[in-house]
Amino acid sequence: MVGPIYIIAIALGTAFSLGFFKNANRNISFSLMFLAMAFLTFISGQWLYAFLTQQQETIQIFTAGFKPPFSISLQMGFHEAVFLTMINSLGLLSAIYLFDHLREKGVNMMMVFMLLFMGLNVVVMTRDIFNLFVFLEISSIALVGLIILEKKQDAISSGFKYLIASGVISGILLIGIVATYYYSGSLYINDLISANLSLVKGGSVAVFLIMIAVILELKPFPANGWALDVYQSVNAGIGPIISGGIATASLFILYKLLPIGGDAWLLPIGITGVISFLGSNFLGIKQKSSNRILAYSSISQVGLLMIIMSLSTSLGDKFEFVFFSVLISQYLAKAGLFWIAGIINKDEIDDWNILKKSPGLIVLVGIFMFTLLGLPPFPAFYGKWELIMNLSQSGNFVWVGIILLGSLFEAIYLLRWFGKILIKQDNLEDLKIKFHKLIPVIFVSFAILLFSYLTAKWSGLIGIKYYIPFIIALLIFAFDFLPVFIKNIAAISTVAWYSYVLIYQTYIPENDILRIVFGSIFLIGAIIMLIPGFTFKGKRQGFYPLVILMFSGLAGLIEARTTFQFFFAWEIMTLASYLLIIRGKNAVKPSFNYILFSMAGAFTMFAGFGLAFAETGSISLNALADVLVYANWAYALIAIGFLVKIAAFGVHIWLPSSYAEADDDVTSMISAILIKSGVFGLIILMLSMSLKNAVSPNIPYVLGWIGAIGALIGNMMAIYQEDVKKLIAYSSIGIMGYILFALSMMSHMGWLTAFTYSIVHFLYKGLLFLAIAGVIYRTQTRNIYEMGGLIKRMPLSFISVLIGIITLAGMPPLAGFAGKWMFYNAVIMKGWYLQGAIVFFSGIVAFLYCFKLIHNIFLGPLKDNHRKLKEASIWWLIPQFILIIGIMVISVYPKIVVEPIGQYLSMYFPNDGLVWDGTTASTRLGYWDATKIMTVFAGMFGVLFIILYSMSRKTQLVEQFNIVFQGERPERPETTHYAHNMYAPYNKALGFLTAPFITSAWKFVYESIHSISDQVRKFYTGNGQTYAMHIIIYVVVFYLFINGGF
Amino acid sequence: MENITLQNISLAIGILVILIGLWGLLTQKNLIKIVIGFALFDTGIHIVMVSIGYIKNRTAPIIDSAVDMNNASNLVVDPIPQALVLTAIVIGLGITALMLSYVLKMYQKKKSLDITNYKDLKW
Secondary structure: OOOOHHHHHHHHHHHHHHHHHOOHHHHHHHHHHHHHHHHHHHHHHHHHHHHHOOOOOOEEEEEOOOOOOOOOOOEHHHHHHHHHHHHHHHHHHHHOOOHHHHHHHHHHHHHHHHHHHHHHHHHHHHHEEEHHHHHHHHHHHHHHHHHOOOOOOOHHHHHHHHHHHHHHHHHHHHHHHHHHHHHHOOOOOHHHHHHHHOOOOOOOHHHHHHHHHHHHHOOOOOOOOHHHHHHOOOHHHHHHHHHHHHHHHHHHHHHHHHHHHOHHHHHHHHHHHHHHHHHHHHHHOOOEEHHHHHHHHHHHHHHHHHHHHHOHHHHHHHHHHHHHHHHHHHHHHHHHHHHHHHOOOEEHHHHHHHHHHHHHHHHHHHHHHHHOOOOOOOHHHHHHHHHHHHHHOOHHHHHHHHHHHHHHHHHHHHHHHHHHHHOOOOOOOOOOOOOHHHHHHHHHHHHHHHHHHHHHHHHOOOOOOHHHHHHHHHHHHOOOOOOOOHHEEEHHHHHHHHHHHHHHHHHHHOOHHHHHHHHHHHHHHHHHHHHHHHHOOOOOOOHHHHHHHHHHHHHHHHHHHHHHHHHHHHHHHHHHHHHHHHHOOOHHHHHHHHHHHHHHHHHHHHHHHHHHHHHHHHOHHHHHHHHOHHHHHHHHHHHHHHHHOOOOOOHHHHHHHHHHOOHHHHHHHHHHOHHHHHHHHHHHHHHHHHHHOOOOOOHHHHHHHHHHHHHHHHHHHHOOOOEEHHHHHHHHHHHHHHHHHHHHHOOOOHHHHHHHHHHHHHHHHHHHHHHHHHHHHOOOOEHHOOOOOOOOOOOOHHHHHHHHHHHOOOOOOOOOHHHHHHHHHHHHHHOHHHHHHHHHHHHHHHHHHHHHHHHHOOHHHHHHHOOOOOOOOHHHHHHHHHHHHHHHHHHHHHHHHHHHHHHHHOOOOOOOOOOOEOOEEEEEOOOEEEHHHHHHHHHHHHHHHHHHHHHHHHHOOOOOOOOOOOOOOOOOOHOOOOHHHHHHHHHHHHHHHHHHHHHHHHHHHHHHOOOOOOHHHHHHHEEEEHHHHHHHHHHHHHHHHHHOOO | OOOOOOOHHHHHHHHHHHHHHHHHHHOEEEEEHHHHHHHHHHHHHHHHHHHHOOOOOOOOOOOOOOOOOHHHHHHHHHHHHHHHHHHHHHHHHHHHHHHHHHHHHHHHOOOOOOOHOOOOOOO
């Protein structure tokens, strides 16, 4: 094997020999440099390989023939090999990326580049603290040397700030080193560790100086203005070198020197990390420059790594895993984003929509951002999970809160940025991409995928089958050039196969009713909702991989046996649905709302799972029932996550516009299927709650009120909508309110209602959205006042909507009434009369918007431009009629669905169930026979139909423009519709209920955060001296903190 | 009076020079003066380093006629800090030179030596 000492020899030799080339032939000098960098990578890589495979022992290399402390020694161990491989391969990729830049600037830049990486290599390997100082200085000088060659005024002045700051820091480090030497008589790091200097009088100051200098090298918030300016101004090819090379090496210094400080330093470093993570992410949300955002994000990630390092003892054997998974994510994703920023060459994130023309790069940006955010399946997800679980277990709940809050801030700025890329704009300039700049970007994206797999495997939290959906999604992505028709068939058959395996082969034999019901809603629903995809022409690039991921996320929820698996699937489903919604025409803003609320909800759920784990020590979902001490907190936190997904009152504001702006078939999927994931989650959670008495009855009580108010507000809002998709969206909020209310009654009948409503809502909401989507597809408008009289043009859609609203309104004889009847029983048995009254009232309100759907769209006069309209496409109608069949079956024989659910629920709520006698169901309050009702209705309907039909010969058909029947004097376009603003009188009476005060409240929170962030960041004045002052103040405050000055 | 030894005097002077340098670095608006401040700061550190290695009544760590090779470790001051200082001086020189070349570049671009004119990037 090639000895590590050759790293220095080769790097140094190359740097010097480059000088001979002058600028004679830059191709040769670049090749030389590139070869040297490749050789460095090879050496470190081969050591890493040896450590991984051959049980290689850590080796020490002694220079000058003496043993330390009389000579400088280098160490090559497993950790060194990992860090060196990371740093050197980054150097290699950076060289490729900077190919034309390096050639343009000539050999000077190449020399400095080599010296920088040599410095970083030695910094990692050396065991001599003064040697460490020297090579740290060499790296800094080399970096500043790279900056001065930029010749941009911004870069030069920020380089000067960097010099001042790093000069002060290295001065502190130098004094610290000499003082340590004074007290210990050695410069050998191993000697310093064993000397236990903190216990020596005066020695603790020496240790303090070294530790604080090392911390400052990590650019902790807020003493880091100098680093931010450099990040922002340098060439995008140098950004990764700072964030992936220098920061990585600095972290290793901290890791190496931490034992000198001893355990007493763990807490201060953790606190530094917490402040850095929260502060940087908080200030990041007001940034507009892409490089500066990346700078804030880099610093926050380093903060997170410091937190992890401070927990090294309590994390135990998981430390390496957690640290590495976060480090590798930050390292790869940050490099990728910096490089793409360089390709785009636009500083403002508003200009990033230039990427629209290269969708491949958008996919890469997405991968990098989601990696940074620690979303599954990317490496940091596993690390963050273990971190939060560990922090919870050791009782550090405040830290958990801060980390999750910081992550939310990070999500705000990264996802807003992602949204900006997708904003549509005409006349975009062409993006010229140089091939050599693309190579490293593609390389790191593949590395991310590889490490996602490796960390997942290493974590041992999930099995191999969790990768199958990703493989299928990648496969479909690879065949994205195929037409929609083929991909749709492939998607449907995949889902069909999976639902066969999951429902028919697994859960039906187990008779797990909960999972059969929701599995069917999720997967059979998916098949039905995919059918309209056949109407789309072209390729629909990117749609099918996301659909597959979303439904596999939903299936994952069903299959989950541990909280980790559940959270994994939950995040996959959320992320995929976000990406599906954002594909809509004007969906950037609504989808941003959706993902922010979802992320916040997911984080509270995460915290809740952490609490549960802290108490039970198990991540099994069943163990949720064993939580006692933290029960109320844990359940409430987890519930919030689900409430966001079902758009419960208070966190509902993301829903209407997201539904409205998503593509039409996506709306059907999310409204009929996806929203049930929240219901499923609540059921899982509340089943745990039902199993014991320790949980406070207040939680279901509060949930009940939230549900009742949500039902009222959702329905009230729905009746005034003129946008038909928004109308149905608000109605979803209302129905979800019913379901939440029903669940929170925590009784047999309540839950039976919730299950029935879930199934029925899936059927009619899918039906309504599909029918309306078919109408929108033909009329090309979502405004109700631009429709009307469509009954003759689209009679089949009319029938669908009619059946849909009869079901929705809960009128007999259709299935909605079954739900309503049970619901009334449940409320009366529970005795929640006030809330119940609100819910009953909102049921009446629902009639109003139901009527509006049928009356305004299908009845009345036809619009002129709709005269030649055709019936909706057959692909929209097929799924509608499948759903109608479903509704009819349940309407006539509710027993086939309701009875098994009742039996299942008896395990949890043995009392007050339904008693079945043939087709008659009865409770202690009364009875109901759906089949008989249906027969009576069918008979009455038949009689009436015959009477009316026989009278129809007397009907006089009037032309539309016969003004005897139509008197209108239109003022504005919408007023030409005879039923525009039809419920205005109600609005006058009850308008206060629909004032958008929840929206205003959230807007206020959002804007306050932004304006505070804007004010706080002003302490970064841009003056190099102020930045140096920050460093001095930081040191003083830190010293006082350590020594109990506070 | 016992404390007023050569070592302590040089230590005190070193710390004083560090503080003067730091003061210059943090308060002067002129770029050249800032660089001078840094140089002083650096020099102060070097004085501190040398004074830490000093041992009373001993001579320079050079083996010649005045120092017997067999008994050298009892006759000379600690050579390590002196060796470190040499390296530190070289590094300090490098940084100072780099700072001056930055000042030159900055002046060429903006024709100003006032650091308050270089705040284009902030927040």
